[in-house]
Amino acid sequence: MLNRVLRGGLSALGCLVAAAVVVVAIPAPHAAAPVTISYRADLAALTRLAPYPAVTPVGLAASWQPVSSGLTRGGADGAGTVTWQLGYMTPDGALASLAESNADAGAFVRRMTNNGTVLSSSLSSPRPAPAWLDGQAWKLSATPARGQRSMYVTSPAGFTVVVTGNASWAELRVLAASLRPVAAGV
Numbered sequence: 118m119l120n121r122v123l124r125g126g127l128s129a130l131g132c133l134v135a136a137a138v139v140v141v142a143i144p145a146p147h148a149a150a151p152v153t154i155s156y157r158a159d160l161a162a163l164t165r166l167a168p169y170p171a172v173t174p175v176g177l178a179a180s181w182q183p184v185s186s187g188l189t190r191g192g193a194d195g196a197g198t199v200t201w202q203l204g205y206m207t208p209d210g211a212l213a214s215l216a217e218s219n220a221d222a223g224a225f226v227r228r229m230t231n232n233g234t235v236l237s238s239s240l241s242s243p244r245p246a247p248a249w250l251d252g253q254a255w256k257l258s259a260t261p262a263r264g265q266r267s268m269y270v271t272s273p274a275g276f277t278v279v280v281t282g283n284a285s286w287a288e289l290r291v292l293a294a295s296l297r298p299v300a301a302g303v
Contacts, residue, residue: 151206156186159201163188164299167199169219169276172296180208181292193228194220204282205292213282213292222271226258229279230267233258255280255293268293 163171166188174181185204194200200218207213216229236257255268267281268289280293 151182151184153182154184154186156183156203159186159188159203160299163199163201166190167201167219167276168197169199169217169272170274171201171276171299172215172217172278173299174203174205174215174292174295175297177205177292177295178208182206184212185214194218194225200225207282207284207288209285209288211282211284211288213280213284213288215292215296216279216281217276219276222277225277226267226269226271226279229281230258230269231260231263231265233260233265233267 160173182205183203184206185202187202189198189200189202191198192200198218198220200216200220202214202216204212204214216225218225236259253270253272255270258267258269259265260267264283265281266284266286266289267279269277269279269281271277278293278296280289282289284292
């Protein structure tokens with residue numbers, strides 16, 4: 118009886134070891150390419166819900182692939198807010214996203230930039246040419262520990278736009294420069 122129990126236990130242990138070897142020896146498959154999504158439904162809802170003149174990218178090259186979109190009412194940004202986040206895989210394979218909201222500007226910028234450090238104009242590091250929205254220059258910040266660069270502006274119309282990601286400054290500048298007011302009923 119003891120011999121049978123011992124044999125069964127060793128057999129079970131052998132199965133576990135074999136399974137562990139298979140899991141470790143065979144690599145998990147990785148996605149070969151990002152999945153492009155359509156954000157038209159979120160954009161249409163944004164035009165109906167936003168209490169601010171929303172903006173959207175216009176004229177980006179086809180190599181800019183939209184990979185995520187989310188529209189939120191209220192939530193982390195507070196009651197009465199409408200927030201849209203749109204993520205892209207850039208032509209260089211990096212990530213860049215647009216986030217816009219009528220939430221409290223300071224808190225929204227801190228959250229979207231991961232508490233990025235504002236870059237002063239006296240820094241000698243490579244910086245993008247200024248982008249403009251509603252006649253205002255964008256501010257720049259960086260979160261080096263995350264490899265994140267951010268550009269943001271708060272419009273006099275009461276909303277904040279953040280363009281952020283691990284994309285280069287040049288790619289973030291392209292995304293920021295592509296932003297145009299959303300036509301109603303898009």
